[in-house]
Amino acid sequence: MLPGLLLFVSAMGSLLGADSTAGRKLHYVTVLFRHGDRSPVKAYPTDPYQENAWPQGFGQLSREGMRQHLELGRFLRTRYRGFLNDSYVRHEISVRSTDYDRTLMSAEANLAGLYPPSDEQLFSPDLKWQPIPVHTVPKSEEKLLSFPLGDCPRYEELMNQTELTQEFLNVTAANKDIIALVKNQTGLNKTSVDTVWGVYDTLFCESRHNMTAPAWVTPSVMEKLRFLKDFGFRVVFGVYKQQEKSRLQGGMLLGEIVKNLSNAAVSTDKQRLKMMMLSAHDTTVAALQASLNVFNGRQPPYASCHMIELYMEENGSASVSMFYRNDSREDPYALQLPGCSMDCPLEDFIRITKLSISDDREQECRLPSGASNKEVIITLAASGCLLLFLVVVLFISIIRHREPPGGRGYRHVINQDGGEES
CATH class of the missing domain: 4.10.51 (Cytochrome C Oxidase; Chain K)
Structure with missing residues (x-):
């Protein structure tokens, strides 16, 4: 009973903002979230709902997705009241997004909830909104927020080896009927354990937007596809040699976050950065959580948010706490880095995560000289x-x-x- 009570107190203290315990002050935050509800990325050949069935086409943020991020922004405003300034101050927050319409728009909707303009920031009386910069890089140059990265021969070899593991073979054998059904009903030329999740995604999007499913799509079929979808996430970032996969994928982002935490811990500038906001995808959240070894094995839902908070003690020491919000109806739950306490000392956080961060990814991506490729x-x-x-x-x-x-x-x-x- 006592450990559960301590966890509850810790989570509630952080939820209330900068002063979770006496003398412990919130100093810096990284928030990474998935975009909101969207249209499907693509349709399968026999799908009755092709791209023209969606108002803005494939892969676009819906009105529901906009509402989800407005709500998340308002949650962040409440959580970090007293830490972030009530009105937007450019020195306090930096926002970065992948170069996709849905992630850029999610960041903008989120910021509308986080920073509703005050009187002096209203530039038009009838518009209670203000523009806040969201930075990005071209998709071809994105190495920080879009996973899995496709420029690593060693990672491709690890994926091939993953498909030879007993777990992968067992899941394939146990689901051969549903894989065959999907191939026969969708018109796809090839289906496998790690590709049918795309069909689930399309059907899931259509169901959320009240589109009638084909007769072959029963609740049982959707449940089996949901399982394969979640397993597909585990295959990409785990199942086999998870830590090495992390060094070649999510460790890229983790390394940047750790560097920022270290820099923030020694910063005394009054105009210092207080929040790094990252707008990305389900695979980004999963990649980061896998590199931290806290991934729950399930696809991060729309507008899910991973928060990494840096606290400073009165004696000058620093600690890191993590929280995950994957349901707007529930409080975020605390995440404990394996091998560390719930409020993990920064030096321990750096030491433990170093195992998932590559010092020379280009070298590690090369195939071993004796590899029988x-x-x-x-x-x-x-x-x-x-x-x-x-x-x-x-x-x-x-x-x-x-x-x-x-x-x-x-x-x-x-x-x-x-x-x-x-």
């Missing part, structure tokens, strides 16, 4: 055969062009124009 072997074999063929052709050509004593063999002949031909 099938594609490499095939390429080398094909190159060897081609080289052998060229050597044989060159050898035959030399033999044919050598004229032996006695004049037998090919000769140069003089054509009628006085030129040579062979």
